[in-house]
Amino acid sequence: MELTPEQVKQFDRDGFLLFPNLFSEEEVGILRQETDRVSQIRSEMVVREGETEAVKIMFRLHETDGETASPAFRAAAHTPRILRAAQQCLHDDDVYMHHSKLNMKAAIEGSAWMWHQDFHAWHLDGIAEPNMATMTVVLTEATPLNGCMYVLPGSHKEGRSDPRRDESTAYKLWVAKTPDMKEYMKKYPEPVPIVGGAGTAALFHCNLLHASGHNLSAEDRWQIFFCFNQCKNRPADVENPRPDYVRSRNWTPLTIAADDGIVTAGRELTA
Ligand SMILES: O=C(O)CCC(=O)C(=O)O
Numbered sequence: 001m002e003l004t005p006e007q008v009k010q011f012d013r014d015g016f017l018l019f020p021n022l023f024s025e026e027e028v029g030i031l032r033q034e035t036d037r038v039s040q041i042r043s044e045m046v047v048r049e050g051e052t053e054a055v056k057i058m059f060r061l062h063e064t065d066g067e068t069a070s071p072a073f074r075a076a077a078h079t080p081r082i083l084r085a086a087q088q089c090l091h092d093d094d095v096y097m098h099h100s101k102l103n104m105k106a107a108i109e110g111s112a113w114m115w116h117q118d119f120h121a122w123h124l125d126g127i128a129e130p131n132m133a134t135m136t137v138v139l140t141e142a143t144p145l146n147g148c149m150y151v152l153p154g155s156h157k158e159g160r161s162d163p164r165r166d167e168s169t170a171y172k173l174w175v176a177k178t179p180d181m182k183e184y185m186k187k188y189p190e191p192v193p194i195v196g197g198a199g200t201a202a203l204f205h206c207n208l209l210h211a212s213g214h215n216l217s218a219e220d221r222w223q224i225f226f227c228f229n230q231c232k233n234r235p236a237d238v239e240n241p242r243p244d245y246v247r248s249r250n251w252t253p254l255t256i257a258a259d260d261g262i263v264t265a266g267r268e269l270t271a
Contacts, residue, residue: 001081001085001259002088003017014153015208016153016205017089017202017203019200019201019202022199023076025198033266034269038058039058039104041058041068043068045059046058046068050106050110050111055106056106057101060244060245062097062100062226072265072269074265076224077097079259079261082135086226086228090132090133090229092232094230095230095231095254096229096234096251096254097228097250098127098132098228098248099247100225101227102225103224105220107217107219108217110221112147112211112212113211114175115175115210116163116175116176116211117161117176117207117209119160120163122227125238125241125246125247126241127234130156130206131233132233133227134204134206134226134227136223137200137223139198139224140221140223142193142195144195145217146215147215147216148221149193149223150191150210150211150212151202151210152188152210153188155184155207155208156204159207161177161180162180163176181209184209188209
């Protein structure tokens with residue numbers, strides 16, 4: 001897949017692009033089987049929450065080694081549909097993966113993500129420039145009831161806000177302060193929900209304000225996130241760096257692989 005120049009301009013202007021049904025039912029089926037498999041693993045890379053200890057996040061699915069490594073998710077990350085789009089929107093062919101994570105947002109218990117910009121945490125990781133982007137793919141239908149993600153169009157132009165630490169859920173993060181967020185919501189167009197059937201995807205800028213609500217539905221909402229950085233923008237050394245599964249030290253440029261890689265990986269997994 002090659003984005004058109006208009007799509008790249010739209011990304012620069014709005015901070016995101018939507019891709020309805022980017023992945024097929026067959027591909028999503030394979031990725032869901034892998035989600036089931038990896039979610040059984042007990043590891044610090046699998047974060048749980050709630051009464052039923054449902055998985056909130058699983059990290060580092062894209063590597064070849066490690067407990068949560070998944071050949072199918074690795075293949076997805078290298079498809080032109082994901083990797084080429086990230087390269088084009090970052091205006092750089094040399095990109096690596098800062099981290100991958102799969103948010104499982106369990107039925108009834110899956111908690112919210114307050115409004116935030118991803119880049120604040122990544123800047124603290126030692127990354128200088130906000131030249132990063134995330135491709136997210138919904139693996140189950142995403143709806144307002146099950147806590148779909150919302151993005152605030154154009155808000156990546158705001159630069160880095162001065163956030164506060166939120167520790168109210170099983171994953172602690174930096175979130176926009178409420179008075180600031182009220183101002184941003186007056187200033188920018190209405191938030192856009194990232195809704196759609198399984199296989200729908202969105203690419204968004206690391207300073208784009210985004211959030212999602214609690215999952216009030218009876219079904220889990222599964223969504224994978226691949227976060228890309230330019231190789232030349234790799235983190236500087238910091239004191240007490242976060243673990244490799246959130247701040248990768250694998251800065252080798254990623255190479256585009258076959259677009260049918262997920263299906264091939266799926267066949268190998270069942271062989
Ligand atoms: O899974 C979601 O709905 C939002 C996740 C998110 O914003 C993040 O991981 O930064």
